Amino acid sequence: MTDLVDKLRLARQTPHVALHDYNLLRSKAAEVLVCVFEGHEDHPYYDTVFRRITENFKYQPLVVNGKDQVLGLRELLCKRDTPAEKNVAYFIDKDYDDYKQYLPSDNTYCTHGYSIENNLCTVSTLQPLLETEYFCYKTGDQHNIENITKIFHERLSEYSELMKETNKAIYFARKNSIRLQGINNQITRYLDINLSNITPSGTDHFSLIGWPETVDTAEIPASLPEFDNLSPLTDWRGKFALGVYTELLHRLKDDRCSNKPQLFSVKSGMKFNPKGDIIRTLAVLAPIPSCLRSFVSSLNSHQKSDPIPA
Template structure:
């Protein structure tokens, strides 16, 4: 009987794949991978998400919120593919049957016109990276990784420096974020956005140096060379209402934080440090495993706690 049931379930999944193949287009690869995962774990909760860093963040946070929850992450490689998978599975199976939940970043385009529901979590910030870069996280890293637990004056000065640099960074990156926001709101397709922070700014503990000009914007975010920068005024009112720390592009903010910590490490290991009372050797590498470390130092937003609590095994 069990074999018959298992074969029937696999057959149903194959039928769904065939029915969706034409409409999914490129997303059919994600569906095929999903079916392989589901056939190996037919009774497990599956949470579909966008990218490779997402499981690192959500595995840590979900374990804090609901330790007993057993689930499998499924990386779709993009927001559109997560939403497409949800759309087609929900058309063919009830949520109770396929036990699949979905997580996407809010970005500048929210749910992209898709119906929201209890099975879909959208970050309250642009992305998870915005949740990781906070003063509290910095203070914990200073006390732990930077071995600065008893040096309150140093921590206070560093946090003030961080806040000043962050403010300058937002000013430096405003035009870039404004352009990306415009493209998302006007549904303008762009090629790959340049994520290397060095193309935009140089970060040091002394200040932020802007490396790009207005004429570089089109190339940096993948727009045609003849894009008219004046068009950004069309969405200016909406963009100006956004809080930079929570609603601007998280990858840029995260990259700034890593650059800041890297500079800070150099100062900590200097014979005559500027921001610390004395030199100390530390093995901490800001460029490695920071997502997990920052997740542990951050607090999950209440909306995520509610979402996780609602997941039914």
């Protein structure tokens, strides 16, 4: 039964499945730009960015199942070499394996950090959230913004220390073709997160990232120079980074809504839900990477003239 499930899962992950979905989309939208995304969480992020950068950006989204399907579909469409197939843009996360066995191209955007989630969990996004969603201006709590920002800095620094070995293990696995048996992205399984501190949960992190029993963890070097040079919030696994960020926002909401808040002057109710569909909200506030801004601007200019080069 396990072998059958694995075969069915692999069958869904072939680029020919993505090609089938692409053909269906093209049958209804023959000339419009198609933007191919890795997953459903990518669409609201990029859609928000498109709207922030340029007006009247027309496209159809195609969500496939992961980076291999995005780049595999690109390879299949390149063989057709027709005008429609030249009017496609591809969006992938850098992760720890970049383009994998594929080559970069002018019609493919690869995130400058690990993934889109890393673009969202910045301290610069925190201030406008505090001003508006946490009602600091409404209740005269502007003077508390600096202290809350300092607390976030401290907690994110603790996260960087506590999740370093976990991220390094994932990095090592990706660079050495070690297949992990499914990474658990729920950050609260790894860490106990509060506004006062972040501490280990006590759960074995190797089991949470699906480390295979056939590979000894002792094979991971004590130091990996390329990994050590990465920025934790920018270049480590994005779902972990966004997870700790949203968990802190949730704890901050609890404090804001409590009868005796510790970080705010007075209690205030708020509708903002840090654990809801937060990607679009954060995408409105987060800085847009210059490389993404340039890529989208290029797509927009080609919409007014020729198809984008492959």
